Amino acid sequence: xxxxxxVLVTLKPRLADPQGKAVESALPALGWTNVRGxxxxxxxxxxxxxxxxxxxxxxxxxxxxxxxxxxxxxxSRILEVREVQRT
Amino acid sequence: xxxxxxVLVTLKPRLADPQGKAVESALPALGWTNVRGxxxxxxxxxxxxxxxxxxxxxxxxxxxxxxxxxxxxxxSRILEVREVQRT
Numbered sequence: 098x099x100x101x102x103x104v105l106v107t108l109k110p111r112l113a114d115p116q117g118k119a120v121e122s123a124l125p126a127l128g129w130t131n132v133r134g135x136x137x138x139x140x141x142x143x144x145x146x147x148x149x150x151x152x153x154x155x156x157x158x159x160x161x162x163x164x165x166x167x168x169x170x171x172x173s174r175i176l177e178v179r180e181v182q183r184t
Numbered sequence: 185x186x187x188x189x190x191v192l193v194t195l196k197p198r199l200a201d202p203q204g205k206a207v208e209s210a211l212p213a214l215g216w217t218n219v220r221g222x223x224x225x226x227x228x229x230x231x232x233x234x235x236x237x238x239x240x241x242x243x244x245x246x247x248x249x250x251x252x253x254x255x256x257x258x259x260s261r262i263l264e265v266r267e268v269q270r271t
Contacts, residue, residue, distance in 0.1 A: 107229070120230075120251065123251060124247075127247075129243065129247065132230050132231070134230055134231045135228065135229070135230040136229045137227070138227040139224060140192050140226060140227040141204075141223070141225075142221075142225070143220065143221055143222040144220050145218055145219050146218040156216065160211075164207065164211070164214060165207070
């Protein structure tokens with residue numbers, strides 16, 4: 098079975114986020130003064146071949162912890178694991 | 185009303201994704217040979233103060249097109265607009 102997977106990787110809440118600050122500092126010049134707390138993270142999408150959804154999710158958890166994120170400073174969460182229908 | 189917003193910004197499908205390729209090339213060394221099509225995008229989270237959800241979404245659409253993404257090479261989609269309950 099083939100699955101489409103989406104994983105989000107975000108900086109842990111208390112850590113400084115320079116990319117988010119850069120976005121925030123650009124907002125007033127565009128007329129938006131009602132936005133705050135901008136945080137920029139990663140969205141990783143891929144396809145994985147697996148026997149079933151349980152084993153796919155187990156592998157994605159391990160990939161998120163070992164490769165896609167740095168668990169010291171980042172949190173990761175699986176946004177979606179969806180089976181690809183073959184035609 | 186205050187809303188928590190999440191926006192995804194992804195490279196358009198046909199464009200080369202060097203960051204995704206870098207992830208893919210690291211996979212075999214970690215024992216994963218069943219993964220393909222890795223694409224890395226951005227996840228942007230922020231809070232916006234707005235009269236109602238409709239106007240919040242309209243602003244987020246405009247922010248996504250004008251500031252958070254480059255519409256020539258990237259697609260954006262709103263993942264979530266959720267009202268923050270004040271206590």
